[in-house]
Amino acid sequence: MFVKTYHFLLLTSHLIKMATTALFFVFAGLAIACALSTVYHRNPLYSAVSLIGVFISLSCIYVTLAAPFIAAVQILIYAGAIMVLVIFVIMLLNLDEDKPYRKLNYLYALGGFLGIVLLAQTFFIFVAVKKAPQTPVNTDETVGKTLNIGANMYTEYLLPVEIVGVLLLMAIIGGVILVRRLSQPELTLIVNNELDRRNEGDEKDDYRIAL
Amino acid sequence: MEPSLASYLALSGILFAIGATGVIFKRNAIGMFMCIELMLNAVNLTFVAFSRHYADVTGQLFVFMVMSVAAAEAAVGLGIIIAFFRNRVSVDVDDASILKN
Numbered sequence: 001m002f003v004k005t006y007h008f009l010l011l012t013s014h015l016i017k018m019a020t021t022a023l024f025f026v027f028a029g030l031a032i033a034c035a036l037s038t039v040y041h042r043n044p045l046y047s048a049v050s051l052i053g054v055f056i057s058l059s060c061i062y063v064t065l066a067a068p069f070i071a072a073v074q075i076l077i078y079a080g081a082i083m084v085l086v087i088f089v090i091m092l093l094n095l096d097e098d099k100p101y102r103k104l105n106y107l108y109a110l111g112g113f114l115g116i117v118l119l120a121q122t123f124f125i126f127v128a129v130k131k132a133p134q135t136p137v138n139t140d141e142t143v144g145k146t147l148n149i150g151a152n153m154y155t156e157y158l159l160p161v162e163i164v165g166v167l168l169l170m171a172i173i174g175g176v177i178l179v180r181r182l183s184q185p186e187l188t189l190i191v192n193n194e195l196d197r198r199n200e201g202d203e204k205d206d207y208r209i210a211l
Numbered sequence: 212m213e214p215s216l217a218s219y220l221a222l223s224g225i226l227f228a229i230g231a232t233g234v235i236f237k238r239n240a241i242g243m244f245m246c247i248e249l250m251l252n253a254v255n256l257t258f259v260a261f262s263r264h265y266a267d268v269t270g271q272l273f274v275f276m277v278m279s280v281a282a283a284e285a286a287v288g289l290g291i292i293i294a295f296f297r298n299r300v301s302v303d304v305d306d307a308s309i310l311k312n
Contacts, residue, residue: 020214021214025214035230038246038249039230039233039237047245051249055252061256065262069271070271077282078252082248086244086285086289089241089292090241093292095241099238115231119225122220122225123221123224125217125221126221129216143262143268143271144271148268157272167280168279168282174290178290178293
């Protein structure tokens, strides 16, 4: 009876490991297919939707890597914020399809050849892994948990987190200044002392700050 | 059997190569930006795979930083594209050669 339970649990864990491998290959194939679709389509909206497919399949791969926090953040930030912003911009600018090169067709072949060379270089990884020391995968699954990541963010990696905050502030300021139309009147901040009694000629002493 | 580290790194390399080819091929500024995001995601996958292999949380925290940088770059880059589009009708990067000469 006890032996039967043990055999059942062993078989189940073996099936789960096989399912992990099968699921990885399914999501990897999906990611590669969506990436090829992103590069192939000339319509930028089709490329954007294919890229969302890449992000979602990568998020599933992160789950198989025992990184649930990164998987959730990937959907939230990449598929949920960045791609929505890109689709806003595509629809705002009402972009047309890419026009293919007419006279420079050989550039497509050259670009494809460079891409294949880069792809061939990535298969060097299989040679390099055989030469590397074969440490087994550390199946400690507390690394990806949100509690562990949060604890590290606030203790050991506090400085990078704060720098990222400053970086996001820079991005906000940059975004606001970039889309400012210079024909519009600038904001004028008048600093004066409203509580003091004012005469008529005191306005020339006010500070004016143009933003 | 969980797929080995090499499988994840190979997938990351393939995605990076596809993204790099896309940056070369695309004439649309937003298309190029999307292929850059594809390359960044390939690198994220590398970081998470190594973090799992060595049970170190540094990889996943760096992925968090890369995602924040990508979000900031998306905001500023798309702002540049919109500001550029106001003066010209197309975002074709071949027409954007006024800095030449």
